[in-house]
Amino acid sequence: MHNKSVAELSRELESGKISSVELTREFLGRLKKEDEQLNSFISITEEQALADAHAADEQRAAGRATPWTGVPFAHKDIFCTNGVATTCGSKMLANFVPPYDATVTANFRKAGAVCLGKTNMDEFAMGSSTESSYFGATTNPWGLSKGEKRVPGGSSGGSAAAVAARLVPAATATDTGGSIRQPAALCGVTGLKPTYGRVSRYGMIAFASSLDQGGTIARSAEDNALMLNVMAGFDPKDSTSIDREVPDYTATLNEPLKGLRIGLPKEYFTGNLSAAMEEQVRSAIREYEKLGATVKEVSLPHADLAIAAYYVIAPAEASANLSRFDGARYGYRCEDPKDLLDMYTRTRAEGFGAEVKRRILVGTYALSAGYFDAYYLKAQKVRRLIQQDFINAFSEVDVLMSPTTPSPAFIQGEKTSDPVTMYLEDVFTIAINLAGVPAMSVPAGFVDGLPVGLQIIGDYFSEARLLNAAHQFQQVTDWHQREPQ
Amino acid sequence: MQWDIVIGLEIHVQLATQTKIFSGSSTAYGAEPNTQANAVDLAMPGTLPVPNEQAFRYAVMFGLAVNAEIERRSVFERKNYFYPDLPKGYQTTQLERPIVGPGYVDIDLANGETKRVRIHHAHLEEDAGKSLHEDFHGMTGIDLNRAGTPLIEVVTEPDMNNADEAVAFAKKLHGIVTSLGICDGDMSQGSMRFDVNISLKPKGADTLGTRTETKNLNSFRFMEQAIAHEVERQMDILEDGGTIVQETRLYNGDRDESRSMRTKEEANDYRYFPCPDLLPVEIDEAFIDEARNSLPELPDARKARFMEQYGLNDYDASLLASDSKLAVFFEAVAERGKDAKLASNWVQGEFSARLNAEEKSVADSPISGAQLGDLVVRIADNTISSAGAKKVFEALWTGENDNVDAIIDAKGLKQVSDTGELEKMVDDVLASMPDQVAQYQQESDPKKQKKMLGGFMGPLMKASKGQGNPKLFNEILVKKLGG
Numbered sequence: 027m028h029n030k031s032v033a034e035l036s037r038e039l040e041s042g043k044i045s046s047v048e049l050t051r052e053f054l055g056r057l058k059k060e061d062e063q064l065n066s067f068i069s070i071t072e073e074q075a076l077a078d079a080h081a082a083d084e085q086r087a088a089g090r091a092t093p094w095t096g097v098p099f100a101h102k103d104i105f106c107t108n109g110v111a112t113t114c115g116s117k118m119l120a121n122f123v124p125p126y127d128a129t130v131t132a133n134f135r136k137a138g139a140v141c142l143g144k145t146n147m148d149e150f151a152m153g154s155s156t157e158s159s160y161f162g163a164t165t166n167p168w169g170l171s172k173g174e175k176r177v178p179g180g181s182s183g184g185s186a187a188a189v190a191a192r193l194v195p196a197a198t199a200t201d202t203g204g205s206i207r208q209p210a211a212l213c214g215v216t217g218l219k220p221t222y223g224r225v226s227r228y229g230m231i232a233f234a235s236s237l238d239q240g241g242t243i244a245r246s247a248e249d250n251a252l253m254l255n256v257m258a259g260f261d262p263k264d265s266t267s268i269d270r271e272v273p274d275y276t277a278t279l280n281e282p283l284k285g286l287r288i289g290l291p292k293e294y295f296t297g298n299l300s301a302a303m304e305e306q307v308r309s310a311i312r313e314y315e316k317l318g319a320t321v322k323e324v325s326l327p328h329a330d331l332a333i334a335a336y337y338v339i340a341p342a343e344a345s346a347n348l349s350r351f352d353g354a355r356y357g358y359r360c361e362d363p364k365d366l367l368d369m370y371t372r373t374r375a376e377g378f379g380a381e382v383k384r385r386i387l388v389g390t391y392a393l394s395a396g397y398f399d400a401y402y403l404k405a406q407k408v409r410r411l412i413q414q415d416f417i418n419a420f421s422e423v424d425v426l427m428s429p430t431t432p433s434p435a436f437i438q439g440e441k442t443s444d445p446v447t448m449y450l451e452d453v454f455t456i457a458i459n460l461a462g463v464p465a466m467s468v469p470a471g472f473v474d475g476l477p478v479g480l481q482i483i484g485d486y487f488s489e490a491r492l493l494n495a496a497h498q499f500q501q502v503t504d505w506h507q508r509e510p511q
Numbered sequence: 512m513q514w515d516i517v518i519g520l521e522i523h524v525q526l527a528t529q530t531k532i533f534s535g536s537s538t539a540y541g542a543e544p545n546t547q548a549n550a551v552d553l554a555m556p557g558t559l560p561v562p563n564e565q566a567f568r569y570a571v572m573f574g575l576a577v578n579a580e581i582e583r584r585s586v587f588e589r590k591n592y593f594y595p596d597l598p599k600g601y602q603t604t605q606l607e608r609p610i611v612g613p614g615y616v617d618i619d620l621a622n623g624e625t626k627r628v629r630i631h632h633a634h635l636e637e638d639a640g641k642s643l644h645e646d647f648h649g650m651t652g653i654d655l656n657r658a659g660t661p662l663i664e665v666v667t668e669p670d671m672n673n674a675d676e677a678v679a680f681a682k683k684l685h686g687i688v689t690s691l692g693i694c695d696g697d698m699s700q701g702s703m704r705f706d707v708n709i710s711l712k713p714k715g716a717d718t719l720g721t722r723t724e725t726k727n728l729n730s731f732r733f734m735e736q737a738i739a740h741e742v743e744r745q746m747d748i749l750e751d752g753g754t755i756v757q758e759t760r761l762y763n764g765d766r767d768e769s770r771s772m773r774t775k776e777e778a779n780d781y782r783y784f785p786c787p788d789l790l791p792v793e794i795d796e797a798f799i800d801e802a803r804n805s806l807p808e809l810p811d812a813r814k815a816r817f818m819e820q821y822g823l824n825d826y827d828a829s830l831l832a833s834d835s836k837l838a839v840f841f842e843a844v845a846e847r848g849k850d851a852k853l854a855s856n857w858v859q860g861e862f863s864a865r866l867n868a869e870e871k872s873v874a875d876s877p878i879s880g881a882q883l884g885d886l887v888v889r890i891a892d893n894t895i896s897s898a899g900a901k902k903v904f905e906a907l908w909t910g911e912n913d914n915v916d917a918i919i920d921a922k923g924l925k926q927v928s929d930t931g932e933l934e935k936m937v938d939d940v941l942a943s944m945p946d947q948v949a950q951y952q953q954e955s956d957p958k959k960q961k962k963m964l965g966g967f968m969g970p971l972m973k974a975s976k977g978q979g980n981p982k983l984f985n986e987i988l989v990k991k992l993g994g
Contacts, residue, residue, distance in 0.1 A: 105557075112556070114556065124556070124557070126558075128557055229557040229558070230557050235788050236787035263561060265560070265562060265789060265790060266788065343784075343787050345782075346784070348600075349591060349601055350598060350600050366651075393782035398782075
């Protein structure tokens with residue numbers, strides 16, 4: 027069963043061949059055993075999962091099933107879950123149990139899905155390797171057979187690794203600068219970052235509010251579509267979510283791709299992209315040509331400014347978003363504070379990890395009097411130019427395609443000492459968040475036995491088209507079905 | 512040396528919305544600590560602000576009432592600082608694009624002139640919670656019920672030149688926001704709080720002196736005292752050849768002293784930036800028109816109407832019109848009592864004095880406008896004397912009885928106005944006081960004569976058991992003595 031997709035499991039449950047309780051037991055058993063070497067979960071909520079599975083079976087028996095009723099999955103530990111610890115990968119929130127559900131969490135609950143636990147992540151979603159988690163690093167299942175401990179990417183590395191290792195068929199994730207697409211690419215699974223505002227951010231612990239977007243990780247595009255059907259939509263609790271009709275994302279998966287205009291941004295095929303990686307990506311694009319798509323080179327002229335702009339805007343927002351973690355109301359508080367300042371400084375010094383502190387400092391600096399114009403305002407201007415680049419590109423083509431990452435999964439510890447090298451992991455993904463457009467990463471081959479991701483970028487609210495393009499590719503390739511040994 | 516005083520005000524006005532500016536919690540005052548603070552108010556992880564449309568409507572109404580431009584696209588910013596009663600670690604406020612742009616308010620001065628005070632802007636923001644430093648044995652309690660209550664902060668130009676003008680402006684603004692119904696105006700509960708910026712400059716000088724800001728004054732009286740105190744403090748320093756330090760000061764009204772809270776150098780770098788959780792607020796013409804159509808009568812218009820409709824003079828009309836609750840009360844008295852001038856005197860006199868003495872607001876008054884109107888009727892038709900009227904007022908106020916005529920009867924306050932009866936009493940009294948009568952008649956100065964009449968009134972009131980109509984007694988006396 028663990029190799030089946032969400033769509034297949036849904037059909038198995040519907041046919042009555044297996045109950046949700048049986049399915050949940052099977053997945054939980056595998057999860058508890060296999061995750062010892064991966065550490066892709068921060069918490070496994072066995073009791074709750076079995077109770078939910080019981081309820082799901084009853085729902086189905088009563089004829090009130092949705093495609094998700096009784097299907098196991100996992101939440102990234104950034105989504106608040108009522109009554110279940112939500113840590114955001116941080117010591118700061120290691121003891122935090124929210125008394126409310128994120129809107130995404132509530133939506134899956136309503137759909138009857140069975141959450142098995144909370145997946146590991148870089149602390150406060152700040153990272154590209156899931157090494158900065160307070161709960162230890164997650165290991166990529168690819169490479170384990172050679173005895174290598176590689177990173178799963180990040181920050182949604184727990185979700186990507188768990189899906190790749192067949193511990194769950196699907197997991198929620200979030201993407202601020204590549205945190206869905208990069209780990210999906212490195213773990214050989216399919217991930218989607220929707221348009222900013224498509225999925226509610228309510229109850230999703232904020233890193234950089236104007237960039238954060240909840241999304242999906244599963245093995246197939248079809249399962250991503252099933253997830254997005256549950257997640258997308260306007261939420262009155264999030265005033266940046268957009269009130270726009272949500273299509274059935276599975277309905278258009280089988281549209282033919284004939285005439286699809288693909289643009290290849292020339293700036294995304296340069297730099298430290300290895301020849302082997304490039305060849306895998308180009309070969310995937312040739313598949314699209316076989317499916318009737320046309321390909322042309324386009325330009326995103328401000329692409330080289332994206333990382334610099336991002337590392338001003340994201341830390342600036344984060345510096346304010348993380349101010350609430352002050353030891354006063356919830357979460358970690360230092361022992362025996364002697365006064366208010368002592369409580370603040372020691373709580374934050376002890377509760378946050380190095381990367382989080384680095385970004386708070388960078389963001390605080392960028393917003394400071396005398397630097398604001400030179401950093402924050404300048405970065406916002408660059409952001410508008412980058413947005414315009416994408417708008418211009420989408421006046422010529424329907425989708426853009428590129429590698430998701432410049433290289434495959436690297437060895438744990440390799441980049442932790444050099445933050446800038448780590449930041450360059452997101453060189454092809456970050457501009458998408460600045461523009462707010464949707465993008466996917468789709469498994470597109472292997473280099474040295476490690477997965478390579480193809481990034482497909484679309485215009486605002488073109489998730490259905492992206493999923494359609496990914497699904498059609500997955501009808502003629504089997505990269506997404508390869509299983510790590 | 513002669514000095515010019517320059518005063519600008521910043522006024523925090525709590526908006527009377529049912530719920531908070533960015534969450535659905537109640538804004539009602541006085542609940543148990545932290546019972547009106549939900550996950551958003553507590554800044555729990557992942558929670559997000561949702562703007563309360565009513566706060567925007569109120570801000571627009573305010574802008575229209577002070578003749579201001581309404582910003583069609585206003586932006587919320589985060590003002591970053593750490594404090595335990597500020598759960599998010601930043602206050603959501605407006606800086607670059609406030610919802611209300613430049614406007615003005617005209618105030619009445621004591622000399623009968625009016626003065627225009629310009630408003631620089633007014634912006635929407637959220638209030639902080641409260642830190643409770645007592646009762647926690649060396650710790651601080653935090654009450655977040657107030658956190659997220661919508662405020663508009665009104666910032667004036669430095670257009671006022673003495674405490675009287677500043678207080679007149681503050682009272683005018685109080686009248687405007689309470690008339691609009693956007694603020695309950697209850698200063699004792701912090702519904703309006705004033706920060707006063709004060710500087711001195713040599714008389715006639717063009718450039719402004721260094722200013723100080725005295726924060727969080729919550730009564731007109733404290734404001735007046737604080738200004739006097741600060742002007743004197745600055746004058747002493749300047750006249751001793753010293754310089755004023757730009758700083759924020761706190762004034763203690765009970766002790767009439769102030770202390771420095773922080774200097775400019777110690778001021779926080781608030782690192783303002785646009786709040787990414789809130790989209791810019793777009794205000795369209797329809798919204799503004801709707802707000803305009805919902806504007807009630809404002810103090811200036813009400814004053815003009817009071818002069819026209821009730822024949823009140825400028826001073827009385829201005830005073831009664833400035834406070835919407837007082838104005839409503841006055842109109843109830845005048846409607847029932849018919850004699851508007853008498854109604855005005857009683858509302859401003861006995862009634863207001865009693866409210867002040869007991870630190871009550873009009874809303875807390877134990878007597879109704881109709882009751883006071885009934886009282887006015889009985890004064891106007893000579894049923895009772897003004898001394899008797901005060902006794903009736905007292906009985907109404909204390910709740911001894913709620914019917915004016917019943918009180919008059921029960922207390923035997925009805926004046927005797929039968930002239931035949933009164934004439935007989937006068938005859939008797941005059942007959943018993945021949946020396947005084949002779950003295951009166953020998954006096955040639957009418958002023959002194961008038962004074963001497965008082966000498967007969969005591970015995971007359973005694974003879975009538977206090978019920979003789981003093982006005983009639985007077986008339987009869989003059990006639991008989993002069994005749």
